[in-house]
Amino acid sequence: MSIDPRISIITLGVEDVRRSTEFYERLGWTKSSASQDAITFIQLKGTVLALFLRASLAEDAHVENTPKGFSGVTLAHNVSSETGVDAVYKFALSCGATPVKPPEKVFWGGYSGYFADPDGHLWEVAYNPFVQQDASGHLVLPE
Structure with missing residues (x-):
């Protein structure tokens, strides 16, 4: 299975x-x-x-509801350009998101920033020049 x-x-x-x-x-x-x-x-x-x-x-889930802190989980929204990252990040902030890390070039060769939703869930907005996106915006990883 x-x-x-x-x-x-x-x-x-x-x-x-x-x-x-x-x-x-x-x-x-x-x-x-x-x-x-x-x-x-x-x-x-x-x-x-x-x-x-x-x-x-x-x-x-039968787990303790502990105080907020880093959960070890982030959600990501990938876009097709650095300017796309900037635009999505700015728009999220205008919708009430909390800035966490402004968009910048990152160690792995891409460009990304982080914001938090009202409950502190971290969202990364990223441009990865090494991964393709299909026509629907879904990531297409190499096999």
Whole structure:
């Protein structure tokens, strides 16, 4: 047996579902009609983003809901140019994101910056000149 290499849903544990939903809607993303007061679903290209109360998510997973800190997880949004990184980063900040690291050339040869959503989830906006994107903007890794 093997597991199909895909992620169906990324669920972010948030302090206030409504506040977080409003942030992602300001980014231009649309809440699904499948959403409820306790959880928001947003259809992405090939994946679903879910926003669920952090305490409820911890309870569901049977783990302790510890204070915020670096979780060891970042989410990335890749674009096709350095100017694209700058534009997305600036737009996210105008939507209420918190700046974490302004876009800059990075050690691996690309260009990226980080912002945080209202619950501190880190988003990297990156241009990677070594990886191709298809017509839909999906990354195409070498085999």
